[in-house]
Amino acid sequence: MSNQPLLQLRQLRREFPAGEGTIAVLKDVDLDIHAGEMVAIVGQSGSGKSTLMNILGCLDKPTAGSYRVQGRETGQLDADELAALRREYFGFIFQRYHLLSDLTAQGNVEVPAIYAGMPGEARAQRAKALLERLGLAGRTEHTPGKLSGGQQQRVSIARALMNGGLVILADEPTGALDSASGREVMQILGELHAEGHTIILVTHDMQVAEHAQRIIEIRDGQIISDRPNTPRNPLATSAAAPKTQVVKPSRLAFSAALDRFMEAFRMALLAMNAHRLRTFLTMLGIIIGIASVVSVVALGTGTQQAVLQNIASIGTNTIEVRPGTGFGDRGANRIRTLVASDADALAQQSYADSVTPSVNSNATIRYGNVEASGQIQGVGEQFFQVRGMKLAMGSLFGREAVHARSQVAVIDDNARTTFFPDGSDPIGQVLFLGKVPVRVIGVLQAQSAAFGPNFGTVTVYLPYTTVMSRISGQSHLNSIVVRVADSVSTQAAEAGITQLLVQRHGVQDFFLMNSDTIRETIENTTQTMTLLISSIAVISLVVGGIGVMNIMLVSVTERTSEIGVRMAVGARQSDIQQQFLIEAVLVCVLGGVLGIALALLFGQVFAQFNSDFQLIYSMQSMVVAFLCASGIGIVFGYLPARNAAQLNPIDALSRD
Structure with a gap:
């Protein structure tokens, strides 16, 4: 044995809170343990032996005094530095085994090596070798619940040896075992001591302590005796050269960290x-x-x-001109400066693809004995192009019908299903808009748009001139809709419309509404x-x-x-x-x-x-x-x- 103690305690105290004061569990303990020794620490329950073992294994810190591991003072080390000492120097064998129930025997043995950074293949080979050595070759893939107490303790021993086990701390290693299993465990510990491991037994059983070369008795937190002993285990008397070197696996930090991450992920x-x-x-x-x-x-x-699709069905890239200063203008009804000639002027502009005047009216619509309140839309011949409406049957009215103020009508799908529910052909039939008869010349395809011009109501489209002269009697328009040419931006068209109408009206008594604004x-x-x-x-x-x-x-x-x-x-x-x-x-x-x-x-x-x-x-x-x-x-x-x-x-x- 070397002169330098492997483990050295000087004036070590450990106190715990007790009510308003403290209680000293260890009192000014001085102790040296050299590499290669097999030491038994004995004492009754409450004597302080377990607390001493916890401090020796760097699981706990002393309240006062000094504890050195191979000359290194532990009192000022942080939690991770103490963990490094436990990885490098100590292997624990617990009375209750403390195996991880979700891992196999081999998985439990490998855990210390994962934290030490040992490569996966080397780790698996060493774990298997240790289990085979301890007689568990056929049980490596069994979880703790499928192992006997003696087998679990052997797995615990293999785990203690995984990183080298320079110092093995055994806390009541036979306490939970039957006599035969207890003898086997002590035999294994004797063999490990013979190989040069430092063994520290913590027990209250003197028969277990007799296996050690040195017996330290502790009572009331103080060492009362420290005597040599002739061990029962003959292997202990032929101890090999003590292990004083710590083997640290050489491994890239990244690979080791990845291994720890994968272990955490698996768990x-x-x-x-x-x-x-x-x-x-x-x-x-x-x-x-x-x-x-x-x-x-x-x-x-x-x-x-x-x-947005519904808005598109109204007519894409359109600008609507309405009288007033904006939505909600109560004086808009009194503004009657928007006239058909404005629509004609706008139709001549380069930015206009098509233009339609619009006048609106409501009336009771009748066909035979069927009546319904509906909307009458007076529009120009380009209205259907502006709004992107498609014809289902018949034809649309043209410029001649507008000029002649013809009493012809194009009805929407709502009107067709209302007045012709039996599927009969509406073309050529006469509807009465109030007292004005009109002949149906076309039917539009169904519009799914909630924002379409019919708003889900029965709608009949007539030339705007017919509506103005025969139904509403008004000379002004309700609105003008301009479909902007594809090559022109909406902003440029708005500027052109505003400039033209201000010149014609002498004042801006209108506002513009475009589909892009609604979209936004x-x-x-x-x-x-x-x-x-x-x-x-x-x-x-x-x-x-x-x-x-x-x-x-x-x-x-x-x-x-x-x-x-x-x-x-x-x-x-x-x-x-x-x-x-x-x-x-x-x-x-x-x-x-x-x-x-x-x-x-x-x-x-x-x-x-x-x-x-x-x-x-x-x-x-x-x-x-x-x-x-x-x-x-x-x-x-x-x-x-x-x-x-x-x-x-x-x-x-x-x-x-």
Whole structure:
């Protein structure tokens, strides 16, 4: 043995809060343990031996005094530096085994090497070799629940040796075993000591302590005896040269970090699979929130497209001239300066593709014994071109009919189904508009546009001259509609119309309304409404995120023992935090994917019951929703993950 102690304690004290004061569990302990020794620390329950072992294994820190590991002072080390010491120097064998129930025997053995950065292939080979050496060659793929107590303790020993096990700390290694299994475990520990491992047994059983070369008895937090012993195990007397070098796996930092990430990812999947119902219920808030956001955006986009298509059916690229200063002008009815000659002048301009005057009137329309209130539209011969209307049967009236003030009419599909419900041919039939008879010469195709000129009512189109002279008796127009030539911008056409009519009227007593303005207004309104409703839907996302946080906090509480085991075998705080954060993000991301799928399913169902328009899904909204789900996982998963990472290893190990 070397003169330099491997483990050295000087005036070490450990105190715990007790009410308003403190209680000293260890009192000014001085102790040296050299490499290659097999030491037994014995004492009754409450004597302080377990606390001493926890400090020796860097699971706990002393309140005062000094503790050095191979000359390195531990008192000022942070949590991750202590974790590094546990990875490099110590292997723990617990009385209750503390194996991870979701992992196989080989998986449990590999855990310390993952945190140490050992390559995957080398890690698997070493784990298998250790299990074979300990008589578990055929049990490597069994989970702890399928192993006996003795076999579980052997897995625990193999795990302690995975990173070299320079110092093996065995806490009551035979306490939960039958006599035969206990003898086998002590035999294995004797063999390990013979190979040069430093073995520290913590026990209250003197028969176990008799296997050691040195027995330290502790009582009331003080060492009362430290004596050499002739061990029962003959292997212990032939110890090999002590192991004083720590073997650190050489590995690129990125590869090692990736291995730790994959381990955390795998454990997150195992934990989610082990609690499938709870995981689904946790996701439910995220699923509903994401589905709501995606569906609302799709509904808003679909509605907007349907409305814009309706506007297009009115006539694309059109400008309507109306008297007054704008919508809601109460004096507009008194302005009668808009006349047919204005329409003729506009028709001569280069920016005008076609122009139609318009006068409106209402009347009771009668055919035979069928009557209906309807709208009478007096229009020019180019009206149907301006509005983009298509003929279903018959013909349209032309310039001659306008000039002659002919009593001919073109009816819409509403009028056809109202007055000719039996499918009879309306062409040539006579309708009475009030007392004025008109002959039907054409029928228009059905208009699906809610914003079409008929507004869903029965509409009859006549030459505007006929309406002005025979029905309304007015000499002025209600409006003029100009279809702008494709080669001219709407802004240029508006400027030209304004200039021409101001010259003719001497004042601007009219206002212009174009389809682009309506389009922009509706787009802005739809976007505002979509944003508003989406904001409401986001509330469910936040509620779902809070649910994730609550469940993850519960998960941390349930898996405290697992966290303690991982810390004991060398997991960094970042490793623990990463594991729980990955789980939270996975829950939210999977919830986001299911939410998007639910939204798409809703779209299919919606399409079956509504043929007017369909939901239009945006890849952008789905990506944003997916990113939101990930962000919620990170934000609401951080607190539970942080709480898990900051657990005290001793407190964590003491909970089951």
